[in-house]
Amino acid sequence: MGKKLASAASRFDEYVSRLGEELGHADRFEPLRAYLTGLMLPGERKSVEPMAAKIDPRRVSSRHQSMHHFVSRAPWDWKPVLAVARDYALEQIERHAPVATWVVDDTGMPKKGSHSVGVARQYCGRLGTQDNCQVVVTVSMANSIMSVPCAYRLYLPEIWTRDRKRCREAGIPDEIPFATKWEIALSAIDGLLAEDLPRAPVTADAGYGAVTAFREGLTQRRLSYAVAISSETSLWPPGSEPLPPRRWSGQGRPPILVRRTARHHPFSARELAGGLPQRSWRTISWREGTRGTMRSRFAAVRVRPAHRDENRHEPRPAEWLLVDWPTGEKEPRKYWLSTIPEHASLENLVQLAEIRWRIDRDYQEMKSELGLDHYEGRSWLGFHHHGTLCIAAYAFLAAERARLSPPEPLAFLKAARLPKGFRPRGAPVAS
Numbered sequence: 377m378g379k380k381l382a383s384a385a386s387r388f389d390e391y392v393s394r395l396g397e398e399l400g401h402a403d404r405f406e407p408l409r410a411y412l413t414g415l416m417l418p419g420e421r422k423s424v425e426p427m428a429a430k431i432d433p434r435r436v437s438s439r440h441q442s443m444h445h446f447v448s449r450a451p452w453d454w455k456p457v458l459a460v461a462r463d464y465a466l467e468q469i470e471r472h473a474p475v476a477t478w479v480v481d482d483t484g485m486p487k488k489g490s491h492s493v494g495v496a497r498q499y500c501g502r503l504g505t506q507d508n509c510q511v512v513v514t515v516s517m518a519n520s521i522m523s524v525p526c527a528y529r530l531y532l533p534e535i536w537t538r539d540r541k542r543c544r545e546a547g548i549p550d551e552i553p554f555a556t557k558w559e560i561a562l563s564a565i566d567g568l569l570a571e572d573l574p575r576a577p578v579t580a581d582a583g584y585g586a587v588t589a590f591r592e593g594l595t596q597r598r599l600s601y602a603v604a605i606s607s608e609t610s611l612w613p614p615g616s617e618p619l620p621p622r623r624w625s626g627q628g629r630p631p632i633l634v635r636r637t638a639r640h641h642p643f644s645a646r647e648l649a650g651g652l653p654q655r656s657w658r659t660i661s662w663r664e665g666t667r668g669t670m671r672s673r674f675a676a677v678r679v680r681p682a683h684r685d686e687n688r689h690e691p692r693p694a695e696w697l698l699v700d701w702p703t704g705e706k707e708p709r710k711y712w713l714s715t716i717p718e719h720a721s722l723e724n725l726v727q728l729a730e731i732r733w734r735i736d737r738d739y740q741e742m743k744s745e746l747g748l749d750h751y752e753g754r755s756w757l758g759f760h761h762h763g764t765l766c767i768a769a770y771a772f773l774a775a776e777r778a779r780l781s782p783p784e785p786l787a788f789l790k791a792a793r794l795p796k797g798f799r800p801r802g803a804p805v806a807s
Contacts, residue, residue, distance in 0.1 A: 384776060391464060391772050398456040407446035408765075410439065414744050415769040422747020422766075447751075447765065448758035458528065458764050459571070465524040465771035466517065468778035473519040477731055478568070478599075480561045482700045483739045484509045484529065485749040495544040496533040502743075515568065517576070520727075523734045524774050525767045526573075527564035530759055531557055547755040557583065558590040565597065567704065575599060577715040577716055579732050581588065582606050585713065588683040595715065600716035602728045607646040609711065612680040615690040616640075617670035629630070634690050642682035645711045649699045652677065657701070660723055662730045670730075672702045672709070676722050681713065694718075698725050742766050767777050 392412065396405040414427030424444045425436075432439035466475070484500035486509045493510070500509040515527035536543060537554035544550075555563070561584060567574075578601040584590050586604025594601045612618065618634035636642065643651075652675050661671040679697045695715045701708040712729045714720075742748040746769050751762040 388772065391775075394460050394464065395457055395768060398460055399450075399452045400765045401450075401452075404446055404450055404452060404652075406587055407442045409767050411443050411447060412769050412772075414443070415766060416773070422750040423752045424763075438625050448753045448755060449759045451757070452761070454528075454565070454764040458526070461523055461764075461768040461771035462517070462526045465522075465774045465778070468775040469519060469522045469524065472521045472778065475517045475574050475576045476519045477517075477576050477579045477602075477728060478526075478564075478565065478582050479516045479518055479523065479732055479735045480514070480578060481732065481739075482511050482557055482583070482734045483514045484511050485743075491546075493538060493548065493759050494530045494532050495531070496535055498533060510759070511557075513557050513564065514739075515561065515564045516733070516738065517573075518731055520731075522774055522778060523650060523738055524734075524739065524771055526568060528760065528763050528767060529560055529564060531555075531560060547757050549756070552756075558587045562590065562597075565594075565599070567668045569597060577601055577714075577728060579603060579728060581732065588681065591681070591713065600700060600715045600717075602696075602712055602716060602725065604729075605645060605711050605739055606714050607644060607708070607711060609645045609713070610642040610643055610682040611648055611697060612642045612682050612691070613651075614677045614679060617680050618642075618682070618685055633686060634688055634691060636682075645697065645699070646707065648677070648679065648697065649675070649701060649708045649711070649722075652699075659703075660726045662726050663733075672700050674722060674726055675699050675701070676725050678718065679713075680751045683763075696720070696725060698729055738770070742770050746770060 392409050392708055393406070396408055399405065399408060411427070414431050415422055417427075417430050419426055419430060424447065425440050428440035428443055429436050431443075451479075452496065456618065482501070484498075484502045486500055486503060486507060487495045490508075495508060495510050497508050498511060499505070500507045500511070505508070511531045513527075513529050513531050514525050516523045516525045532548070532552065532554065534554050535584060537552075540550070543552075561580070565578070575598075578594050578599050580590075580601070580603045582604040585601075586606045586609060591601060591603060618636055619640055621631035621633055622635065624630040656675040656677065657673050658675070659671055660674050661669050663670050676696050676698045678694045680694050681692045685692060693715075695713055698712040698714060699708050700710040712725075712731070716725065716728065739748065740773045746766045748763060748766040751759060753759065753762070
């Protein structure tokens, strides 16, 4: 056990050194080490003061001041630090399986008051309802074993971006305009593509997948996808498409837009699913859950998305409609559209569509064990610094788990903490 702890401590020191190279100033190296160590040590609250008390109990005040300045005010760019953390984790994770998907998601953090950056009354997934919260848009890379966050940006509601005084008080750069969540996600994907990372299909929930512009944006970037959609998404049934432009009469401009009629029109995803023959449905298992094997009844057919296609010159290309309709339920539970190859099996479609559960577990672990939602500052810079350092701590833990053979899935961790007795070199011991 002693050798294992020493090896982990040595790897942690090397990891901190890699991260520290992106900070710009050598005097930020020590607070970086202290902050990461504080996040990974046991403790109910991961705000700066209680972490400082654990890291340096004899000099709590000075340690608190150093760590607070580092996370809240020091002008270091969090994106290169996040990239180092991502690459460090992927180096180990990809030993077991290549990246299978880029997962777009968002996570909510309930917050009291109105001064914390980006806070507003909006939908909070953690609570399952509208409430006062901050929402972060994320992109993660996942394979069949593990996942790691790769992009992290706060969503700013319009009530914030319309109030420039409020934005300046929170330190939000003037060049940050209002952007929808799906626009933030595409921008983050552009950043990852610019780094020439291995491409993989994009997965997302219906908050993104139901947006035609988001799906088209992925296609324009030569990325396939498997994204959830709403039951009301309009689709052309298998083998059907909009009618060609009307025949030109010889007068005026020649018609160039495809069309639909009262008798020839698209259907909703719900209507299409309800009309599929019994032979289309198969029971598929996709993973082992805490309550046993996860399985349901699925069907997949080739359709064409129909949203506003009467304004187009040609039909949209065919893609997969995947439907999850559990036996005994009155109507389907979920719907997805996917542009993965036509020869893909139903099993492959289901595995890809359902992989998003890993990301939910990632953020549950980061919130419950690493204090992702414990930041008490109010600034744009501090919020992203704290989130990046939580992800950096998580990436180290993910890499440590991936060193095991077979690796222990992070999704089932009871506590994403350092091993008992672990203390990186340089961290003081409480007397």
